[in-house]
Amino acid sequence: MTALIETEHLTRVLPEIIPVTLVRDITLSIGDNELVAVTGPSGSGKSSLLYLLGLLDRPTGGTLRIGGRDAGPMDERERAATRLSELGFVFQFHFLLPEFTARENVEIPMRKLGRLTRQEMHDRAGDLLASLGLGDHLDKRPDQLSGGQRQRVAVARALANDPPLILADEPTGSLDTRSSEQVFTILEELVRKRGKSVVAVTHDLDMAARMDRRIELVDGRIR
Amino acid sequence: MPLILDIAITHIAGRGRQTVVAVLGVAVGVGFSIAMAALMQGGQDDFVRQLVDTMPHVDITDDQRSARRQPAEDAFATVAISGLRPRDDRRGIINPTAATAWLESWIPGRFAASLKTQGVVRYSSREVGASIIGVDPQRELGVSPIVGKFIKGSFADLAAGGNNVLIGDTMANRLGAGLGDTITAVSSQGLTRNFKIGALFHTGTTARDEGEAYVLLKNAQIVSARPNAINEIRIKLDDPNRAPAVAKRAEAELGYKAVAWQEANESILQALVVRNVIMYTVVGAIMLVAGFGIYNIISTITHEKARDIAIMKSLGFPEADMRRLFLLEGMAIGAGGSAIGCVLGFAMIYALSMVRFQIAATGQEITHLPIAWSLLHYVIASAFALGSAAVAGYLPARRAARLNPVDIIRGAT
Numbered sequence: 147m148t149a150l151i152e153t154e155h156l157t158r159v160l161p162e163i164i165p166v167t168l169v170r171d172i173t174l175s176i177g178d179n180e181l182v183a184v185t186g187p188s189g190s191g192k193s194s195l196l197y198l199l200g201l202l203d204r205p206t207g208g209t210l211r212i213g214g215r216d217a218g219p220m221d222e223r224e225r226a227a228t229r230l231s232e233l234g235f236v237f238q239f240h241f242l243l244p245e246f247t248a249r250e251n252v253e254i255p256m257r258k259l260g261r262l263t264r265q266e267m268h269d270r271a272g273d274l275l276a277s278l279g280l281g282d283h284l285d286k287r288p289d290q291l292s293g294g295q296r297q298r299v300a301v302a303r304a305l306a307n308d309p310p311l312i313l314a315d316e317p318t319g320s321l322d323t324r325s326s327e328q329v330f331t332i333l334e335e336l337v338r339k340r341g342k343s344v345v346a347v348t349h350d351l352d353m354a355a356r357m358d359r360r361i362e363l364v365d366g367r368i369r
Numbered sequence: 370m371p372l373i374l375d376i377a378i379t380h381i382a383g384r385g386r387q388t389v390v391a392v393l394g395v396a397v398g399v400g401f402s403i404a405m406a407a408l409m410q411g412g413q414d415d416f417v418r419q420l421v422d423t424m425p426h427v428d429i430t431d432d433q434r435s436a437r438r439q440p441a442e443d444a445f446a447t448v449a450i451s452g453l454r455p456r457d458d459r460r461g462i463i464n465p466t467a468a469t470a471w472l473e474s475w476i477p478g479r480f481a482a483s484l485k486t487q488g489v490v491r492y493s494s495r496e497v498g499a500s501i502i503g504v505d506p507q508r509e510l511g512v513s514p515i516v517g518k519f520i521k522g523s524f525a526d527l528a529a530g531g532n533n534v535l536i537g538d539t540m541a542n543r544l545g546a547g548l549g550d551t552i553t554a555v556s557s558q559g560l561t562r563n564f565k566i567g568a569l570f571h572t573g574t575t576a577r578d579e580g581e582a583y584v585l586l587k588n589a590q591i592v593s594a595r596p597n598a599i600n601e602i603r604i605k606l607d608d609p610n611r612a613p614a615v616a617k618r619a620e621a622e623l624g625y626k627a628v629a630w631q632e633a634n635e636s637i638l639q640a641l642v643v644r645n646v647i648m649y650t651v652v653g654a655i656m657l658v659a660g661f662g663i664y665n666i667i668s669t670i671t672h673e674k675a676r677d678i679a680i681m682k683s684l685g686f687p688e689a690d691m692r693r694l695f696l697l698e699g700m701a702i703g704a705g706g707s708a709i710g711c712v713l714g715f716a717m718i719y720a721l722s723m724v725r726f727q728i729a730a731t732g733q734e735i736t737h738l739p740i741a742w743s744l745l746h747y748v749i750a751s752a753f754a755l756g757s758a759a760v761a762g763y764l765p766a767r768r769a770a771r772l773n774p775v776d777i778i779r780g781a782t
Contacts, residue, residue, distance in 0.1 A: 193779070202683055203775045223687045230685020236779060241680040246381045253682050257372040303684075315778075 149175040150213065150311045150343055151199055154204045157207035158194055169366040170264065172208070174244055176311065176345055183338040183354035186363035192347040193315050199345065200233055200313045203227040212311075234304030234312040236333075237317040240296035242288040248275055249284040255306040274302040278332060292348045294325025301332055305342075314338060314346040318353070326350075333341035373690055376681075378695040380670055388702065391666040395706020396713055398659035402652040402750040403714025407741050408721060409648045413641055415739035420637070423514045423574060424630055425603035426478070426612040429619055431462050432626040450759065461598035468602070468623055476615065478606035479511030483586065485601050486593040488556040490536070490582055492544040501554050503589020512605045514577065515570045521548045522568025527583060528566050533567030537578030541569055554582065556592045564588070576699045653753065659706065660757030667699045667762045672768040678769050679777035691770035692763070699762015700755060707751040714747065 156172040169191040176182060184192045189236035191261075197203040199209065201217060210217040212228060220228065229235075236310060242251045262270065275284055278298040284299050288296050304312050314333060318326035322328055330353055336342040346357070354360050358369075362369045370378075381388045419707050441450050461484075462468055469482055479773055484503040506528040510516055518526045527533050534552065546552055548566055555561045564584060572578055590596050598705055604619075611631035620627035631638060671678070678691055722740045 197775045197778075200683070202778075203773075223557075223689070226682070226685050226687035228685075229683065235683050237680075237683075241676065241778075243376075243677055243680070245383045254681075258685060258690075328604065 149177050149211075151176045151345075152211045153208060155208035156195075156198060156205050156210055158191075158198055158203065159206045161206075167366050169198065169363070172366075172368060174361060174368065176320070176343055178310070179337055179341055179345060180343045180345075180359060181334060181357045182343070182345045183357040183360045183364065184345060185349070185351065185354045185360055186369075190363040191366035192363055194366075196313050196315050196345065196347050200235060201229055223319050230255060231307055232309050232311065234307070234309040236297070236300050236304050236312060236314040236317045238316040239291075240288065240300040242296060242299055242303070244288050245289055247285045248280060248291065248295075248302075251288070251299055252302045252306050261307075261308050271302070271306070274305055276297065278302050279328075292325070293321055294328055297321060297325065297329050298332065301329065301336075305336070305340075310342060312342055314344060314345045315320060316349065318348070318350065326353075330356075373694050374619050374697060375702060377694055380674065380694075381666075381698050381701060384670065387666050391702050392705045392709065393663045394662035395410070395659045395703055395758065396653045396709035398664070398713070399707050399710020399750045400717055402655050402753070403711065403746050404717035404721065406648060406652060406746040406750070407714075407718045407743065408738065409644070410741035410743060410746070411415065411739035413644065414741050417638075417641070418633055421609045421630055422634065423572065425512060425524040426606045426609045427604040427616045427619065427627055428630075428633065429462070429604070429616075429623065429625050429627045430604040431460055431600040432590065434620075434625070434626050461595060461600045462602065462625060465597070465599045465631050470556040471622065472602065472604070476604060476606070477608065477611065478604060479508070480602055481505060481508035481512045481530075482599040482602050484593065484595065484599050485590045486556050486589060486595075488554055489590070490540065491555060492543065492546040492550065495544050497540055497543050497579070499536075499554075501581050501584060501589055501592060502581050503584050503586040505586050509583075512603045513583075514574075515572055515583065518570045518572045519568050520571050524568065526567035527585065530565060531565060531585075532562070532564050532588065533584070534564035535568045535570060535583040536566060537581060538569045538571045539575065540580070540582070541577040542565065545578065554584070554592055556594070558592075558594045558756065560592050560594055562588060562592045586682045592653030649749075652750065656750070656753045656757045659754060660761040662761075662765075663699050663702050663706075663758045664761035666702065666766065667695055668765040670764040671695055672696060675769070676775050677774060678772050679774035682774040683778070688770040691772075692766045695761045695766030695769050696759065699758045699766070703755045703758020703762075706758070710754065711751060712770050714750065718742070 152175045154173050157170050158168040160168060172195060180354060184195060194203065198205050201212070201220070213232060217225065217228070241255065241326050246254070249268070251269045252274055253267045256267040256270065265331060272281075272284055275281060278301060280298055280302070285289060288299070291299065298363050302315075312333070317333065318329050321329060334356070335344060337344055348354055383670050437455060441453055465482060469480070472480055481504060486501050488499060488501045490499045496740070504513070504527075506524070510524065513524065515535065524535065527535050541547060544552060546566060548569060551565050553561055553563050570578070572712050586599070590598055604615065606615060609630065613631055616627040616629040616632070681689065682688075718740055721738050
């Protein structure tokens with residue numbers, strides 16, 4: 147079976163006057179239906195690793211394969227297309243487009259991909275939001291939603307194009323305990339009920355302990 | 370609606386006041402450009418129209434562009450001949466009947482032959498130097514610059530009496546003569562003849578009003594002692610733009626210098642070209658200023674929307690989409706500004722066309738400002754505005770597209 151993401155000796159060094167190594171020699175594999183925690187102290191390279199896995203950053207060494215395809219030779223357009231159809235992002239902050247409603251925010255990746263009709267996009271966005279408990283907030287803009295609700299909209303947006311892998315960078319980092327639990331439960335259900343894989347960076351060791359697997363980074367390396 | 374356009378409109382609509390200011394900046398630039406171009410083009414057209422109306426489109430005179438070869442130059446194969454007294458050429462257009470008949474056969478317009486001689490007009494003890502111009506009243510009607518410019522009498526009065534003369538009001542004032550008075554014309558040959566002032570004209574051209582006296586062709590030939598002679602053929606064409614071609618053909622056939630109005634006013638026409646360059650430079654400067662307004666707002670939007678850019682790129686929007694997005698925003702402002710500017714420009718031109726005033730000092734009346742109503746002005750101003758908007762939008766758009774989403778996401782968190 148092909149892994150969703152595979153890395154071999156993945157390394158990212160910032161070319162400063164004194165080069166800064168963000169991640170070094172990372173070899174890992176993420177398969178189907180996995181809920182993986184990436185943990186480590188601040189500055190250990192957790193988010194940097196996530197950005198490399200999500201094709202938002204380019205490694206300076208090693209290889210990265212997504213769905214069996216080598217990401218190294220991909221140009222900017224191919225990387226964007228891969229992000230659009232095969233990856234979903236959830237960040238610590240919701241990063242919703244403030245001028246658009248919750249439904250419109252979820253529709254944006256679908257409109258960009260262009261596989262569905264306008265009505266199908268409309269319906270799918272509504273269904274996704276409703277499944278995350280936001281059926282009554284479809285037409286509200288982000289500033290009319292609570293922090294937890296915004297983050298759930300962000301999760302719905304990450305699922306918009308039905309990607310097999312969700313990358314979450316401290317998805318509960320800016321939420322209160324109750325909202326954090328809600329969001330974690332949603333991520334867990336994505337794996338258990340919808341067959342997705344989730345790689346989540348977290349500081350919360352209790353939350354990490356509830357996941358299938360834990361990758362701990364120290365100084366950019368897997369411990 | 371395409372997604373990128375939807376986002377672009379949402380962005381600029383979300384910044385209502387700044388968008389309105391930027392759009393108005395472009396609109397004012399476009400509006401003033403159109404109004405200024407209409408005014409300057411109108412002034413220029415009016416100037417050229419007056420120029421064309423008041424002078425013959427082609428003027429054939431009994432001159433040559435270069436001196437005739439002397440018989441000695443043809444007779445002797447020498448390098449140089451000195452001390453030779455040139456032969457006196459008989460002045461005037463030779464065989465005028467044949468020349469006018471030939472012109473009659475193909476000229477697309479009207480022409481009149483005349484005899485112009487220099488002399489003095491005398492009344493009582495006062496004298497004024499003048500060109501005494503002998504004309505055929507029937508033919509002259511089709512080409513004369515003074516027809517319709519009479520303040521007393523009319524052009525028909527020239528043919529009404531055997532010895533009538535038409536002079537300008539300024540000459541009459543200098544002579545102290547009035548309508549019906551008898552003045553004396555003295556030619557350079559010393560011959561004199563009395564003429565009765567049949568009508569007074571005012572063309573607004575001082576040289577003409579003060580220095581030209583129109584008599585019958587026959588009388589001019591008598592006073593200059595050149596029976597049957599003419600020395601000028603003035604042509605008015607149906608299409609003044611054909612003047613150079615007509616002049617070239619006439620000169621080649623008749624052998625006399627034929628000057629088109631464009632050649633006679635070459636320096637003025639060149640000055641008009643320079644004037645146009647200045648006009649469009651000023652218009653360009655106005656649009657450049659408007660472009661800075663667009664640059665400012667698009668630059669501000671891209672700065673403020675850096676996080677949105679990062680998130681859209683993380684969602685899978687390529688750099689080209691980001692460039693297109695902000696370029697579209699600039700173009701939308703440019704298009705909106707152009708549309709409003711065209712309306713504004715039209716309103717300004719309409720208002721200017723309503724302005725009427727008089728120049729009392731000269732007694733002349735300018736009934737309204739000369740305005741050129743040309744679609745081209747709107748097209749040029751709008752195209753320039755859209756071009757400026759595209760450049761002003763593209764620069765920040767390119768910068769936005771190159772933003773590294775990781776830097777922004779890290780900065781935001």
